[in-house]
Amino acid sequence: xxxxxxxxxxxxxxxxxxxxxxxxxxxxxxxxxxxxxxxxxxxxxxxxxxxxxxxxxxxxxxxxxxxxxxxxxxxxxxxxxxxxxxxxxxxxxxxxxxxxxxxxxxxxxxxxxxxxxxxxxxxxxxxxxxxxxxxxxxxxxxxxxxxxxxxxxxxxxxxxxxxxxxxxxxxxxxxxxxxxxxxxxxxxxxxxxxxxxxxxxxxxxxxxxxxxxxxxxxxxxxxxxxxxxxxxxxxxxxxxxxxxxxxxxxx
Amino acid sequence: xxxxxxxxxxxxxxxxxxxxxxxxxxxxxxxxxxxxxxxxxxxxxxxxxxxxxxxxxxxxxxxxxxxxxxxxxxxxxxxxxxxxxxxxxxxxxxxxxxxxxxxxxxxxxxxxxxxxxxxxxxxxxxxxxxxxxxxxxxxxxxxxxxxxxxxxxxxxxxxxxxxxxxxxxxxxxxxxxxxxxxxxxxxxxxxxxxxxxxxxxxxxxxxxxxxxxxxxxxxxxxxxxxxxxxxxxxxxxxxxxxxxxxxxxxx
DNA sequence: CGTGCCAGGTGCCGT
DNA sequence: ACGGCACTTGGCACG
Numbered sequence: 001x002x003x004x005x006x007x008x009x010x011x012x013x014x015x016x017x018x019x020x021x022x023x024x025x026x027x028x029x030x031x032x033x034x035x036x037x038x039x040x041x042x043x044x045x046x047x048x049x050x051x052x053x054x055x056x057x058x059x060x061x062x063x064x065x066x067x068x069x070x071x072x073x074x075x076x077x078x079x080x081x082x083x084x085x086x087x088x089x090x091x092x093x094x095x096x097x098x099x100x101x102x103x104x105x106x107x108x109x110x111x112x113x114x115x116x117x118x119x120x121x122x123x124x125x126x127x128x129x130x131x132x133x134x135x136x137x138x139x140x141x142x143x144x145x146x147x148x149x150x151x152x153x154x155x156x157x158x159x160x161x162x163x164x165x166x167x168x169x170x171x172x173x174x175x176x177x178x179x180x181x182x183x184x185x186x187x188x189x190x191x192x193x194x195x196x197x198x199x200x201x202x203x204x205x206x207x208x209x210x211x212x213x214x215x216x217x218x219x220x221x222x223x224x225x226x227x228x229x230x231x232x233x234x235x236x237x238x239x240x241x242x243x244x245x246x247x248x249x250x251x
Numbered sequence: 252x253x254x255x256x257x258x259x260x261x262x263x264x265x266x267x268x269x270x271x272x273x274x275x276x277x278x279x280x281x282x283x284x285x286x287x288x289x290x291x292x293x294x295x296x297x298x299x300x301x302x303x304x305x306x307x308x309x310x311x312x313x314x315x316x317x318x319x320x321x322x323x324x325x326x327x328x329x330x331x332x333x334x335x336x337x338x339x340x341x342x343x344x345x346x347x348x349x350x351x352x353x354x355x356x357x358x359x360x361x362x363x364x365x366x367x368x369x370x371x372x373x374x375x376x377x378x379x380x381x382x383x384x385x386x387x388x389x390x391x392x393x394x395x396x397x398x399x400x401x402x403x404x405x406x407x408x409x410x411x412x413x414x415x416x417x418x419x420x421x422x423x424x425x426x427x428x429x430x431x432x433x434x435x436x437x438x439x440x441x442x443x444x445x446x447x448x449x450x451x452x453x454x455x456x457x458x459x460x461x462x463x464x465x466x467x468x469x470x471x472x473x474x475x476x477x478x479x480x481x482x483x484x485x486x487x488x489x490x491x492x493x494x495x496x497x498x499x500x501x502x
Numbered sequence: 503c504g505t506g507c508c509a510g511g512t513g514c515c516g517t
Numbered sequence: 518a519c520g521g522c523a524c525t526t527g528g529c530a531c532g
Contacts, residue, residue: 002359023299023313025276027363037427037480037510038374045366048274048301054314062274062365063305065323066527069370072316072512094518097510108253110359112278114313115296119320123289125523155521156516175523176288179506184435210505212404229288288525317512323527345503348525376508402531406506426508430521436507461520504532511527516520 002110008086011106012079015051015088019077023114024051026088029105032059034069036097042069044104049088051077052114057090057099071099123229125175129158131232132173132205136161139205139225143169152196154188168193168200175229178206180213187220253361259337262357263330266302266339270328274365275302277339280356283310285320287348293320295355300339302328303365308341308350322350374480376426380409382483383424383456387412390422390456390476405443406436419444419451426480429457431464438471 003014011026018024026049032042042059047068050058055075058067071077071090080087086103129148136143143161146168150157159171170193172186182204190202202222207229209217217224254265262277269275277300283293293310298319301309306326309318322328326343337354380399387394394412397419401408410422421444423429423437433455441453453473458480460468468475 023311025278025299025361027276027361034370034510038372040370040372040510042370043366043368045368046363047365048276048363050299050311052311052313052315056314056316058311058316060274060301060303060309060365061369062303062367063307063324064303064528065307065309065318065321066509066511067316068368070316070510072510073314092510095510107363108361110278110361112297112299112358114298114311115294116313117294117296117319118312119285119291119293121289121291121525123525151516176525177504181432181506184439188435212505285525291525315513317524317526321525323525343525346525372510374510427510428519463520506531507529509526509528511524513524513526514522516522517518 002108004108006106006109008081008084008103008106011086011103011109012081014109014111015077015079018111019051019079020053021111021113022053023112025049025108025110025112026051027107027109028101028103029107030088030101030103032069032099032101034097034099036092037095040069042101049101051088057088059099059101069099071097123175125158125173128175128205128227128229128232129173132171132227133159138227139171139203140169140223152189152192154192155185157189157193160193168197170200170202172202172204174204174206176206177208177210178204178213178224179210180216182206183213183216183220183222186222187216190220190222253359255359257357257360259332259335259354259357262337262354262360263332265360265362266328266330269362270302270330271304272362272364273304274363276300276359276361276363277302278358278360279352279354280358281339281352281354283320283350283352285348285350287343288346291320293352300352302339308339310350310352320350322348374426376409376424379426379456379478379480379483380424383422383478384410389478390454391420391474394420403440403443403447405439408440408444411444419448421451421453423453423455425455425457427457428459428461429455429464429475430461431467433457434464434467434471434473437473438467441471441473 031044034040048060054073057071075092088101090099142164146160150160158173161169186202193200282295285291299311305324308322322341339352341350393415397411401411409424412420437453444451
């Protein structure tokens with residue numbers, strides 16, 4: 001269903017009637033403002049405005065993947081007439097943020113009953129962790145998994161293991177290039193485990209590592225293991241095995 | 252310009268002719284796949300597909316602000332016919348990632364000459380830093396600014412200052428709630444300055460701080476200063492003053 | 503192009 | 518609701 005070059009009144013009625021019923025795409029020339037945690041002015045130009053039934057508002061220009069201004073799911077989007085011109089007001093409750101669009105011209109409004117399907121992503125860090133738990137020799141031979149996502153006072157450890165000597169091994173996993181933050185994270189975890197459980201060391205598993213991260217890694221006496229998620233991708237994608245049977249020990 | 256319920260051949264021609272000329276919105280029922288750093292399957296359902304002249308591809312469902320699958324600017328988007336059905340192939344060069352959509356039905360394709368206007372955002376962290384540099388008494392009385400965005404081996408320091416006693420003061424600024432990462436960041440900077448320049452302490456400036464961040468803050472003997480960006484917002488927005496005259500000392 | 507880092511990040515899953 | 522964290526994060530600036 002679509003209306004072309006609607007009058008402001010007609011456009012407002014259409015939007016308010018259908019804003020919860022489906023995805024609304026508005027091709028228009030408008031200006032606008034965003035006010036909230038920050039502030040922005042949207043110059044008058046042609047934009048594609050998308051109103052989703054969950055409250056999402058997107059204003060897209062001709063470039064970039066991110067909208068120029070937006071409001072997330074849960075916002076209240078309403079069309080109002082003010083002095084004959086159509087305003088589209090979007091209000092996000094918490095934090096309080098608003099997007100107000102002033103329509104100079106509306107070329108088309110299309111209503112579309114888009115499906116609410118979600119996408120199952122594979123090859124994520126979690127998938128990589130699951131794979132490594134079942135193939136710990138990739139990380140280092142002789143490791144026994146103690147737990148996955150083990151909480152410590154410094155945060156959650158991706159994989160906690162023990163080696164043949166009975167020493168704890170903290171494994172931090174990154175699916176892509178590990179930066180210094182990953183190293184500091186691992187360092188904190190190792191310190192936390194050493195304090196709470198006993199002697200511990202750390203292994204950073206990632207597809208690559210930045211030079212400064214490697215510098216810190218050596219400074220803190222940590223180990224780096226390179227994995228190629230691209231090569232593991234097939235295995236990660238074609239995983240017909242069930243969920244990890246890790247012990248998931250706490251504290 | 253728009254075409255309704257086009258035949259695959261017509262749709263392909265339209266897309267390939269106009270994909271660099273303007274924003275193309277495709278209302279369609281399609282399935283698809285994403286392959287690259289990760290992988291995903293898009294079930295057959297109605298979606299809004301957006302093709303931007305800069306190569307951006309977005310596939311939106313009826314929920315969420317984030318597209319279900321996408322490719323960023325710089326991708327090559329092409330429509331091809333395969334056995335009578337329309338395929339939309341998007342290829343991102345580096346990293347190599349692809350989105351392939353198989354059109355079951357195309358309801359509408361609209362071409363729209365969206366403007367390439369950018370939005371100037373105000374109230375960002377940089378704005379807050381600029382304000383604080385000119386109003387250092389908000390951070391602490393008696394501070395002299397040494398530099399802004401000062402590079403150290405541990406990263407860039409938001410504001411480096413000296414107090415009345417000649418001690419270096421590292422100021423880390425967050426526009427919203429500071430978490431433990433911000434505290435660790437500040438700690439690294441203070442250590443780097445202490446090593447490179449001499450005695451130093453640290454101040455974290457943010458609108459608020461998480462409890463665990465506050466815990467670490469005290470452990471590391473750092474100071475927290477709460478600012479209300481909302482109250483400063485007017486000043487940040489109505490800043491008619493020119494760029495910071497900071498010395499921007501290096502090393 | 504790599505590194506670093508902010509972002510109105512968004513989204514997910516805990517307690 | 519707050520917290521912690523991954524994300525195909527995206528986008529930017531700088532060496």
